[in-house]
Amino acid sequence: MHYAKNILETIGNTPLVKLNKLTAELPCLVLAKYETFNPGNSVKDRMALKMVEAAEASGDLKPGGTIIEGTSGNTGMGLALVAIVKGYKMVCVISDKQSKEKIDILKAVGCEVVVCPTDVAPDDPQSYYSTSKRLAQETPNSWYVNQYDNPANAEAHFESTGPEIWEQTAGKITHFIAGVGTGGTISGVGKYLKMKNPDIKIWGVDTYGSVFKKYHETRIFDENEIYPYITEGIGEDILPKNVDFKIIDGFTKVTDKDAAVYTQRLAKEEGFFLGNSAGAAIKGLLQLKEHFKEGDVVVILFHDHGSRYVGKMYNDNWMREKGFID
Ligand code: PMP
Numbered sequence: 001m002h003y004a005k006n007i008l009e010t011i012g013n014t015p016l017v018k019l020n021k022l023t024a025e026l027p028c029l030v031l032a033k034y035e036t037f038n039p040g041n042s043v044k045d046r047m048a049l050k051m052v053e054a055a056e057a058s059g060d061l062k063p064g065g066t067i068i069e070g071t072s073g074n075t076g077m078g079l080a081l082v083a084i085v086k087g088y089k090m091v092c093v094i095s096d097k098q099s100k101e102k103i104d105i106l107k108a109v110g111c112e113v114v115v116c117p118t119d120v121a122p123d124d125p126q127s128y129y130s131t132s133k134r135l136a137q138e139t140p141n142s143w144y145v146n147q148y149d150n151p152a153n154a155e156a157h158f159e160s161t162g163p164e165i166w167e168q169t170a171g172k173i174t175h176f177i178a179g180v181g182t183g184g185t186i187s188g189v190g191k192y193l194k195m196k197n198p199d200i201k202i203w204g205v206d207t208y209g210s211v212f213k214k215y216h217e218t219r220i221f222d223e224n225e226i227y228p229y230i231t232e233g234i235g236e237d238i239l240p241k242n243v244d245f246k247i248i249d250g251f252t253k254v255t256d257k258d259a260a261v262y263t264q265r266l267a268k269e270e271g272f273f274l275g276n277s278a279g280a281a282i283k284g285l286l287q288l289k290e291h292f293k294e295g296d297v298v299v300i301l302f303h304d305h306g307s308r309y310v311g312k313m314y315n316d317n318w319m320r321e322k323g324f325i326d
Pocket of ligand 1: 181
């Protein structure tokens with residue numbers, strides 16, 4: 001018999017899938033690391049498990065404790081699965097720009113969800129950063145995960161996602177492209193790949209309204225770069241410790257409209273039903289096309305699943321309301 005002893009054992013070993021239509025104009029092979037296949041439908045299951053294991057080992061998380069995290073949904077889902085199997089309580093602090101589907105899904109897997117306003121500064125007491133820290137101080141036997149600065153986040157990708165991509169491409173990968181939020185994915189995968197072959201290029205996809213690209217190019221944290229945007233999961237108004245700017249060769253920024261339109265195109269033209277950070281990532285990859293030549297093997301990572309966005313990028317009324325389609 002072959003079976004997993006619990007749902008956590010099904011995390012990782014996701015497929016690598018060739019893109020065909022959207023990348024037809026490119027001279028290279030483009031392969032998607034398709035993270036939807038994780039049990040929580042996102043790449044975040046990997047780091048959720050690793051962060052909890054690290055906190056158990058350090059004694060920060062004790063039996064029967066409460067896990068508290070500020071999360072846009074996917075990390076919350078991953079942590080919820082870990083909490084269920086390992087017997088912890090899970091509280092997710094989420095910003096009000098996140099889709100209703102994400103909040104409903106978190107509740108479905110037993111999380112308590114606290115919703116905070118998006119349009120406040122990170123140090124505002126109402127922000128989801130401040131609220132999650134305050135709840136962690138007030139709740140007995142609790143542990144605040146802090147995925148932005150928790151080193152186990154990037155380590156999970158150094159130990160699993162990176163080696164999987166290296167093996168699946170038989171070491172032929174030349175470029176890795178991923179959207180950047182906490183930075184865990186790109187920094188962990190990028191560090192592993194560059195250790196194997198320093199010539200591999202690592203590109204981050206950023207949003208307009210986020211500080212990453214400007215900071216990477218100038219080392220200046222420019223507050224003028226910060227304004228509200230629609231794309232979920234990528235871009236930040238802070239510099240998380242998990243973004244390793246030295247590992248990243250460059251950033252490209254994608255508009256909210258392009259991210260939404262390309263999310264629909266991935267679904268309709270490739271059969272890839274994904275979240276809108278995937279739309280941003282593939283548009284970012286196409287923006288970088290002059291960097292690719294024949295024989296290159298370009299891997300793009302798709303973080304999550306389309307079900308969380310059915311009321312948004314997959315809803316033409318919403319797309320029209322935002323001015324993204326006529
Ligand atoms: N896309 C989605 C949908 C996400 O939830 C996240 C996580 N914030 C990312 C991209 C970015 O991944 P990372 O935090 O590892 O940079």
